[in-house]
Amino acid sequence: MSRSRPIVLGISVLLLVLGADCSGDRASPLDDLAARSADSTVERDVPYVTTSDSVVTRMLEMAEVAPGDVVYDLGSGDGRIVITAAQRYRARGVGIEIDPVRILEAREKAQAAGVADRVTFRKKDLFEADFSDADVVTIYLLPSVNKKLRPLLFEQLDPGTHVVSHNFEMGGWAPDSTETVGPSTLYRWTIPETVPDSLTR
Numbered sequence: 001m002s003r004s005r006p007i008v009l010g011i012s013v014l015l016l017v018l019g020a021d022c023s024g025d026r027a028s029p030l031d032d033l034a035a036r037s038a039d040s041t042v043e044r045d046v047p048y049v050t051t052s053d054s055v056v057t058r059m060l061e062m063a064e065v066a067p068g069d070v071v072y073d074l075g076s077g078d079g080r081i082v083i084t085a086a087q088r089y090r091a092r093g094v095g096i097e098i099d100p101v102r103i104l105e106a107r108e109k110a111q112a113a114g115v116a117d118r119v120t121f122r123k124k125d126l127f128e129a130d131f132s133d134a135d136v137v138t139i140y141l142l143p144s145v146n147k148k149l150r151p152l153l154f155e156q157l158d159p160g161t162h163v164v165s166h167n168f169e170m171g172g173w174a175p176d177s178t179e180t181v182g183p184s185t186l187y188r189w190t191i192p193e194t195v196p197d198s199l200t201r
């Protein structure tokens with residue numbers, strides 16, 4: 001090989017790298033997160049689908065969130081529900097989420113929204129989480145997951161606590177209010193003083 005070949009090769013590689021850098025097509029940190037999420041092998045009970053802003057707004061209104069309330073979202077995704085609760089109501093928010101990528105994303109978003117001091121995201125299986133200090137719980141899970149969660153809600157939450165679900169019911173527990181927002185149905189329950197026998201089975 002001639003002595004100039006390695007130099008030519010080196011310059012070509014450098015040009016290629018610079019070309020890639022200058023193309024303007026580089027992924028943003030959030031694109032990187034999304035890509036990693038797609039590869040994630042996390043075992044979820046429910047896939048990641050976000051709640052639209054208009055539905056988040058109505059869920060928090062139905063939950064009657066007040067300033068200083070502690071709002072939990074079980075399966076918090078990118079954190080939008082608790083971040084909105086902190087922004088609009090000066091609530092304190094806690095997101096419980098099994099996917100570490102979503103936790104990172106939610107923390108970034110809370111920082112950008114200026115509410116990082118009032119919201120916390122815990123990487124945890126929601127069935128193993130302590131949410132007993134909640135004033136409000138929101139969920140966007142699945143009917144079977146809601147039903148499995150029901151005994152934990154009764155066990156951990158004080159009477160009077162509101163639980164609001166996006167789209168799915170909770171077995172035979174009749175909601176005290178239901179609303180439709182576009183294609184979504186929202187359900188609200190209030191934890192009773194005494195849990196009826198029919199709901200303990």
Ligand SMILES: C[S@@+](CC[C@H](N)C(=O)[O-])C[C@H]1O[C@@H](n2cnc3c(N)ncnc32)[C@H](O)[C@@H]1O
Pocket residue numbers: 043044045046047048049050051073074075076077078079080081096097098099102124125126127139140141166
């Ligand atoms: C339908 S998404 C809802 C996201 C967010 N709450 C919203 O409404 O935009 C459900 C979320 O629950 C998370 N998840 C699924 N199984 C879980 C589990 N066992 N513990 C905690 N999070 C879970 C998923 O990773 C996903 O982010």
